[in-house]
Each structure stands twice: as C-alpha cells, then as structure tokens.
Amino acid sequence: MTGTPAAQQPMLDVRELVRHYAQAGQAAVKAVDGVSFQIARGETLALVGESGCGKSTLARMIMALDKPTSGSVLLEGVDLSALSRNRLNRLRKKFQIIFQDPYSSLNPRMTVHETLAEPLVLHQIVPASEIPARVSRLLSCVGLTSAQAQRYPHEFSGGQRQRVGIARALACEPELIVCDEPVSALDVSVRAQVLNLLQDLQEEFGFSYLFISHDLSVVRHISHRVAVMYLGRLVEIGATEAVFMHPKHPYTRALLSAIPIPDPNIPPSRISLRGELQSTGASLAGCSFAPRCTNADDRCTAIAPVLENAGPNSRIACHHWRNLAAFDRGISQEQREPPAYVAAILARMSQEAAKTP
C-alpha cells in the first residue's frame, strides 16, 4: 500500500526528535525522547500509545507549534525549525491539524464561513471573488450544506463541528494532515462517518495522515502503518496488518491483547502488565519498558534498545524480540473485517453508489 519509489522524498521526515521539559529542582520530563519516522506521500501512519506517552507533544512539534529540544522535522526535505517565522507561516498551508475536541477547536465568535474563508484569504488559495464558492465546496466535501455557512459553531452538533474542523484543515489544500485523536470525542455512529470521510478525502486528494489515536480498532481500519509509542520512544513500527497479526514488542502485545475479541470460542488471553506507568522524569539507563516487562533481564535495565530492522517494513526496539514466543491473536480472516458499525455504513454507501450510476 505504501509502495513509494526509494528515490522519492518522504512527505514527512522526523529525525531524532527530542522534547524535554525542564522542571525546577527535578529531572527534566522527557516527553519525547528520540523519535524518528517517515511518512510517504498518500500514506497514513498511525501513532498509538497510552495517555502521556508524548503523542500530542510530538504532534505539536511536527506542526511547528513547539520547538524541539533537539532533532528536526523535515517536510518534503525542508527543515521546519531552520525557517524564519515568515517563511514558516507561508509554508504552514502544506501541513494542517485536526483536533480531538470539536467543542474547543472552533472560534465560537466566528461563523463557519469566516472560519473557512480565513485560510483561503491568508494563503491566497483562491481569488477573493471565488471565496464563497470555495467555502460551499469545502462544506459539501465534508457533508455539510452551504446554507449552514452563516451559522456559529454552537449551532452545530459535535460531529458537525468536527466536519467543520476537517474542512478548515482542507481549506488551504495541505499535503500532510496531523489528526490528533480526531474521532475519540465523537460517538460511535458519527465516528465511522468521520473516519470514512477522512479516507475518502485521502483517496481523492492524496493526503498523508499522521493519525494519532489510542483506539486500536480505528487505527487498524484507517492506517497503512502503525508506530507504537511508549514513554516518549517508539518501540515498534510496521505495516498495520503485520503489527496487528504478529506484534513483536512485548508492549505492543500487551496493548493488542487488551482489544476484546467478539468471539466466545476464543478464550480471553489478556496480558496483564505488572507495575505502574513510569514517570517520564525518571531517567532510565535501559529500556523504558523494562520495569513492566515480563521478559526483562539485566541487559534490558542496563542498555536501552534501539529500533532495529526486523523484517521488511518493520522495526522493533527490544533486545529479545527474536527469542519471544510467537504471538498470534488467533483471529481468523472473517473477524478481521471492519467493526460491524463500519461494515453497515460501508454496505449502505455501496448500495447508494450502485443506485446512482
């Protein structure tokens, strides 16, 4: 799915990104501690991990809203932190963000039209005379009507607001969209609609997505590759199906085993982690997951594992991944179908598509 020629520049190249927050009298909080990955054009990379593992900090640095302590973010080969403020602001139309909370991501004192026209004017996407037409096109893109353009955000439901937020991100014709948990604040039925919308838009316009989520079923549905983050570091990155079917890192296994399997014939095989989530302030010499890992030994607590290649398109940060017993969630092919609510909507959509030639 990702198949890009090696010569082609990645859309986004994150190199050894570090963000430490200094604390008076205490060790610095290592929110992001040396994260590297790339996203190809038209690819969706999902970033998963529990709360507080540094996902949102990473997103803020990629959006150049927060300065990294060290490391760099390259957008089409351009280092964002090396740009002047003016040049950065001009480049910002190429990468946009969709927020988690649709209730706080829209200015309550601006109509939808104002919100959507703003990026068009700022980046001179279309001439002034075409702005109303473009705004209604953006609205129809996300399934809203142009009659709703003169309303204020509080007149919309959560799902509709999130659509407006997506339309705003689309307005400046970006190439990369960072989705910071875009559906976790929405209820299940709306969630599927928004996810499908994001996928359709990707097919139409060829966006790259960095899709931050903690909802693994959503991730499996939408992403091409998955990166698993634990306490500021990537522990595993690989093609979605490979990671979901054969997770290699102990943390990924524990995370995936928490997804309930809707089949009474399969005995629950939940891996319980011992201990508590570490504080990011504690500086560990070894693997940050070692205190909670059942396979940890002296080497794990002494030396931090680095991401190493573990097959095509797969990288693991673990000393023992070769020696771990094979992990199979025992999910047959049928059960890997999208969740029922998604399937129902997909079926309805294909029916409607069939009706209209």
Added chain:
Amino acid sequence: MTQQSVAVAAPRSARTTPRALQRLLKDKIALVMLILLVLIILGAIFAPLLTSFDPYRTSLRNRNVPPGALHLFGTDEQGRDLLARVLFGIRLTLASGFISLFLGGIVGTAIGVCAAYYKRADNILMRAMDTVLSFPAILLGLAIAGISGPGTWSVILALAISTVPPIARVARSSALSVVNQDYLVAARALGLGDPTILRRYVLRNCAPSILVYVTLRFGQVILLGASLSFLGLGAPPPAAELGTMVSQGRALLFTAPHVALVPCFAIFIIVLILNVLGDAARDIFDPKIQQ
C-alpha cells in the same frame, strides 16, 4: 448557492441581537433604568434647550432660593439656577467618566490581553499593574493635580489610570481562558500573525466580559470623579460640576440644604442607574448563559 446562503443567513444573524434585547425586555428594572439613563443623557446633551437659565450667571437678589416654580431646583448662594447647573454638571461628569473609562479601558485591555498572550511579559505587566493598584485613586488624583494643577483633565487622567489595573486583570483572566483553547492553536497552525490572532480570536472572545466589567465600573468612576472634584481637584469653582457643587453647598447645609442635596441626588441617581445596568449587562452578555 451563494445567494441561497445569504438568504438563509439573514434571519439567523438577525436573531442574535433580539436575543440580547429579549433578555433586556424581560428585565423590567434594567429597562426602566436604561430609559432613565437615556433621558438623563439626552437632558445633558440638550441642556441649553431645556433651561433658559445660564448656569454661570450670578444674581445676588435670588440667592439660596428654595425649589419652586421659577427655579425648579432652587438657586445656590450666588443665585445661579441649580437645574441648569445640575444639567451642565451631569454633562461634564458623564463625559469625563466616559472619556476616562474609554482611555483606561483601551490601555487596560491591551495590557491584560498581551499579558495573557505573551507569557514572558505576563509577570512584568501584571506586577506593574499591582503597583498602580496599590495607590488609591484619590491619592493618584492628588498627585496628578499636584503636578498639572486641578482641572477636569487631571480628574480624567487620574480616573483613567486608576481604571487600567482592574480592567487589565479582567482582560487577562478572560484572555487566559482563550489562549489555551484549541482554536487558538489552530489559528497559529494556519500561520496567522499575532495581531490577527489577538484581534480576531482573543479580543473577540474576551470582549463581552470586558464590556460587562466596564459597564459595572462606570458607576464607580462617576463616584470617584465626584469625590475628586469634591476635594477641590476637579474643575475650579465657577464650573458646574457635581462634586464641586456639593462641596460648595456643604457650608449651607443647615440654612439652604437643597444647594448640596440637589447635586448629591443627581450623583446618587446616576450611580444607581449605572450599577443596575452593569448587573443587567452581566446577565445579558454572559457567554455561558448565551450558549
């Protein structure tokens, strides 16, 4: 498409204003007060048309005349018509209150919003505000009058300076709740410049609470201004100013009480009206109730 959206938009945007108006109409006391205030302002503006008396012409034969048919509010110890003087006094008092609030409001809002938005400037700006706040307005007025001499502009300046810190605090606290919202992050992610973000995002969302506070503050400013001129820091004696008039009538409190009581009553009514309206404005414009 566009025409359709405009057509649909018209009744919608028109609906927001009547919503505030509807609330006002429900609040009967506020409505009465608003009508009274409008009447008083109109009376102050058209004072020369309402009374044939010159507020500055003395008439030694008609000194200390009690309220009656000819002189509705009576005359003072130099025989000047008190109705004319009160009307002109209200004019001066309201104008100086408004000007000082306007100046103080603009400076205070700018300081408060900048303190909230530029985290580095926060401490410097707000500690400076605390310093100003530690001087009572009366003391400030005395100092300014000492430097530039008593006069209406000294009072306005003292009132404006004493208005800046509280407005800066209100502006800062309401701006702080805005700067952490995702829509501000979105604005920065779009590449908008700071002036646009401050104006279109921060200020637009803070404006209601600042306006409500300014309305509440108006009554206090009038009262303070009157106190300052009562102490002799305002316009010098021949001028028709409410505080100065009270101060002059004080000596005659037992022989001709109306000379002091009439301007007192005028101050009382104006401050009462402005306070009630300030409370009403808070209820009407509270964004939480609106949503």
